[in-house]
Amino acid sequence: MRIFHYISILLLIFAGSLSAQDKVIHELKQSLAAKKDSIGYVNVLNQLGMQYHLSNADSCFLFTVKARDIATRLGYKKGMADALNNLSIFYALKANMKLAIEYDYKALLLYRYLGDSANVCQVLMNSSIYHNYEGTKPAAGIFLQQAMNIGKHLPNDSIYGLVLINYAIHFGGDTLRQDSVIWAIQKAKEILAKYPGSRNHYYIEAFEADGWMKRGEADKAVKKINQLANRAIGEGLIFVGIDMLEHIETYTKNGHYADVIPYKEKIFALAKQAGYTELMLPTITSLYRYYADKKDAAKTAAYGKVLYELVRRRQEMKSNIQVNHLDYFLKEQALTEWQLSNKVQKEKIAKTNMKKEHRQILIGLLSGVLLLLGGFTFSRYRSYRNLRQQELMLADMNAVISEKNKQLQINDDFKNKLIAIIANDFREPLNNIIKVAVMFRNNAGKEALQEVIDQVDISSRNTLVVFDNILRWIKSQLSGFVYSPMACPLLLFFEEILQGMAPVLINRQISAGLDVAGDILLAGEPEMLQFVNRSLLQYVVSFSPDNHTIGIMAIKEAHRVKVVFTSTAPQITAEMAARLFVHQEVITMVICKDFMDKMGGQIWAEKTGTQLQLIYTLPSFN
Template structure:
């Protein structure tokens, strides 16, 4: 009886390790999964749903479990889904375990383990290892069983799968609790499993752990406590549709009552058969069905005896069918072995023939190898000479390139130094002029040479000159900031007319001096994208340049238009135009041609800065001579509508 009870516990271990996270309420879960199947379009998700259904059915309807597992396996093989195939094979292994056909289940478990490792499914690997360990226990290989269980426990611990780990600890207890040398470790494992099971509150884990606790009470001869725990498991299993657990709990109660000489042991045994038939687990009940048949035969109850006789015949027929299925699998494996043996024999014959051929051709091979070695030596020598020549040539080319780069860098440094000197000269000149004017006016005032009206006019002129000089200085400082590596261009949108009117007000005194008329031909609302100070620097310098070279009573025209996503702005004057020799390099710095440019002192540098600003705003600047005299300076920048 003790051995029978251990087998009963291990069958429950096997079943529970199939799917440890089953939800409360079997029929609701089954109905939900079935309703989802027609709406699943992804094949992988469909296989997962089939495996889930197979796992859910294992505790309540074994035939449905096998059917869905087979469908899942076939579909997973067809689409090459290794993880789904591994779970389906594990479900089939558990199905045949409960038929029972243990060897066939072992074959499926081995396949499931291989597929799980291919798919990298460590959780499934841990479950299959535990299943194989229980199989080895059933076949009397205690050491192998403990080895597989230890591997499973180590893996669940590394994966931090506490729920699976609790089940593994329970299985360890079920395998080892009768071994006196492992009794203490088994009891400790059960206590740890209790803590984890209470933490996760999974209904199937709790049922399993309670049956193990009942077994512990039974072994310790706490019979009332054991019966109470099993009764709780039976009530919960019946309520939630766990036909398998209801069958096992009924068998436990029947055994307790029989051993204690209490009535109703036969009633619980009949209940166990009823639950087993309802769930399709009758293959596990042949001893119990036989016992009931003999009992009713002795009681002359032919009706009940006939009923259990039919059940026994069905069980034996089912076992015969399963054996045939197993024999088919054996034949498949045998054919595979024969094929491998045939291939091995062919390989040995081919090796023998090749060996004879090699002996006959060995002389020629040695000669061929010698000739090839000589040729390769010559090729290596030739390659070395060519490589040496190429290396020497590359070094010469690199040296020449470095010299050219150094010369170019020196030229750039020379131009930059000349540009710096010109820029310092420009700043010094622009600051010297207003300071001299202030000194002269102060001297005139001290000597009473000027009248107050003349002094007032000169002071206003000096103020305008100083203001313009300060503006130029600030613009040069702005340009210097753009040359720093930390400058970040952040464009904004501005109305062009507003900007040009501000720039025109700054040069009104210059326009009045030469009686020059300024005309704006700007479309209303036209906007430009850029930096405000950079654009105004360009506007002021183009205006100053146009005023400087325009004749008295002349006219300056500023026009703008949209073209291909850009705004183009033109400053047209009526001056003498630009020397065609100077025109191509007007916006670039060249120390040799700088003195020949159209512009006056410092203005050439200002145009260079203008060009640099426009480049930073993703635009372009230039100048052309007009057909009827004069010149036109222009720039273009991207447009943004406000």
């Protein structure tokens, strides 16, 4: 019966620091009903299967098989690994170690594939338990050592504590390893002290009771074991309770006298309740022999029948170990479900007959209540509908007013921008006209007068161009405007602008370094693009010192072209550059940004030291 002592450690890997067993299962079933995604559903099924290991092996099997089928269909490897792990423990509880080892190995392969070191550690430990029970102790020792090597490097060292407990159980009877066994127990105590609610403390306390027994304090040890067993059973941890009671039989074998028959009968009753009967062969055999010697025919027959059934099942497992075992439990569960369904149907029929007697009275009462509620609901509905109509009417009116305010604000902004442009760009030609008038009145010289007239001619032409651009901008702001990009030869555009600005550049002795390839075509609206180019060039010229060179460069970037205007402008700060295209005072720059947005481009300014760069990007027409 030491298998209970080994497998219980294996089960506690999953028990963790949970609250009472029934409460946990109830909470998991509630969360199962609320799960919508299939992966989450598989995880809860596996958790339910894990929990039922400790109290009902057959329920564990059903939840685990369902989780395995769904996980396999989804290709969810973590869910498949957890289900295989649960199945290996289930078959260990059914004393079928060959299948337990097979499923354990399959789970190990998946956990290694997933890189799940914690579960690799616990599966290796399980393998050592199964091989130890099968009698292959060298293999059991190898698996246990592998689990020890992995466990001491895990960040969550609670699993390492379990491996140490298993180590102490595995080598507890080896007189040459008593020092290492004591060390393992002490180390496990230190680790599990971090997890005060863990069920693993049952085994730490059982080790202490074993120590009292070895020192001759038998009564104290037996009392402690009974307390641990009762506490575990009270929390729904039936498997742990059985393992605690097993210590009493071990004490009697080591010289302590106690009547173990009541303990064995209690163990058998608990195992039968939880579905661990296959592990009860030694206990049942002992009870059968005891009552046969006592000439107790009734109990001898009862335990003989159970013993016969266990032996028969083991023979079936030997002949067809996997299929027969699965079929047996599935058919047994199907029979149980059918019996349950039959019982439920009978209860439903009885309840239906009983309800018929009260139905007429209830229908009459409910009809009256429904009439009252209907009248009240209708009156409330009419009030609600009237209120709702008023709310919708107010909402529509507010929406109309809000839209009109928004349109007024847009129109007002547009008007301000338009006035600012006119005030800015028409000032120069008007000033030149005034100069000509003054010079005529003062009889100025012919050469001076000719120079001013030339300036008036140039500025007037530029003003006409600006006026055309303003008209274009006005059209772009009107509803119904559709932007249609065209091929814009950038080099020709700049040559045209520089030709128009030649007098200003010559007067201030400013030159333009034009680095633009002749094959560069931008995808844009020509008039908008010329407005942007002219405005940016005028801006850098206005802030550049005399006798200075302005750089104009075009750079191809994937499917876009980047155009950079470079000049020295010490009076422009980095903050002014950052806000250049959003500041309402520089209205021309704001209009440039509007045009670039419509053409699908970007525009910004950068200031580094005294150097100012105005940059825009547009898609390449190529």
